[in-house]
Amino acid sequence: DAGVTQSPTHLIKTRGQHVTLRCSPISGHKSVSWYQQVLGQGPQFIFQYYEKEERGRGNFPDRFSARQFPNYSSELNVNALLLGDSALYLCASTLWGVSGANVLTFGAGSRLTVL
Amino acid sequence: AQSVAQPEDQVNVAEGNPLTVKCTYSVSGNPYLFWYVQYPNRGLQFLLKYITGDNLVKGSYGFEAEFNKSQTSFHLKKPSALVSDSALYFCAVSLLSGGYQKVTFGTGTKLQVIP
Numbered sequence: 690d691a692g693v694t695q696s697p698t699h700l701i702k703t704r705g706q707h708v709t710l711r712c713s714p715i716s717g718h719k720s721v722s723w724y725q726q727v728l729g730q731g732p733q734f735i736f737q738y739y740e741k742e743e744r745g746r747g748n749f750p751d752r753f754s755a756r757q758f759p760n761y762s763s764e765l766n767v768n769a770l771l772l773g774d775s776a777l778y779l780c781a782s783t784l785w786g787v788s789g790a791n792v793l794t795f796g797a798g799s800r801l802t803v804l
Numbered sequence: 805a806q807s808v809a810q811p812e813d814q815v816n817v818a819e820g821n822p823l824t825v826k827c828t829y830s831v832s833g834n835p836y837l838f839w840y841v842q843y844p845n846r847g848l849q850f851l852l853k854y855i856t857g858d859n860l861v862k863g864s865y866g867f868e869a870e871f872n873k874s875q876t877s878f879h880l881k882k883p884s885a886l887v888s889d890s891a892l893y894f895c896a897v898s899l900l901s902g903g904y905q906k907v908t909f910g911t912g913t914k915l916q917v918i919p
Contacts, residue, residue, distance in 0.1 A: 693847070722905070731808075731894050731909030732848070745904025779847055789900035790836045790855050793907065795847030 691715070693796035695780050701802045702770050710765045710799045714782030720744075721763040722793065723755055724779040732779055738763055739787050767801075775803045806831040808895050810910035817885045818918050825880040825913045827895030837878040838896040839869055842912070848894060854878060865889070885917045 724732035781793035852863025
């Protein structure tokens with residue numbers, strides 16, 4: 690069975706550009722979360738979507754947005770890129786409904802470099 | 805607010821020796837506690853979690869963790885370290901907050917097992 694898949698795996702952008710990252714959850718998983726992992730730090734929560742609705746948002750500016758599609762895949766969009774947006778962006782899916790006890794299954798991530 | 809502290813950036817241990825990776829947390833209410841492991845250029849993988857009940861939790865690859873409510877700690881342990889255990893380990897606290905799963909990760913501890 691396929692795990693959580695993310696694309697692209699690596700990308701390089703320049704300041705001010707826009708980026709779209711994609712995530713396909715494990716089949717049957719209806720919740721997708723996005724995390725930003727800056728080098729040397731733990732992942733920071735960006736968004737959680739469940740059944741195509743935004744359920745939670747972390748402390749990130751409005752330049753960050755996301756959506757979930759009817760097939761439960763998701764996109765993370767970042768506008769007006771800054772150097773500080775350079776990070777590994779991780780997508781995680783969970784099987785059950787929204788619960789504090791859910792195990793997150795992560796994809797391998799999309800590594801974004803902003804020059 | 806919830807927070808997680810991993811006081812050691814790196815832990816070195818000889819192969820075959822027991823290992824401990826420390827984690828303390830701060831949260832209101834009764835949290836769910838997790839350990840995840842990250843190998844180079846990979847996403848995070850679930851090791852184990854504490855929900856309720858027995859304070860000693862057993863997980864994947866021979867790892868276990870001890871929950872101590874009075875010390876607000878959740879240290880990761882393994883009786884005999886393997887070279888293949890060398891990786892980055894993250895402790896996380898999870899709560900259902902405002903309708904979404906709020907997960908806060910520590911900054912990570914690099915485990916180096918020396919042959």
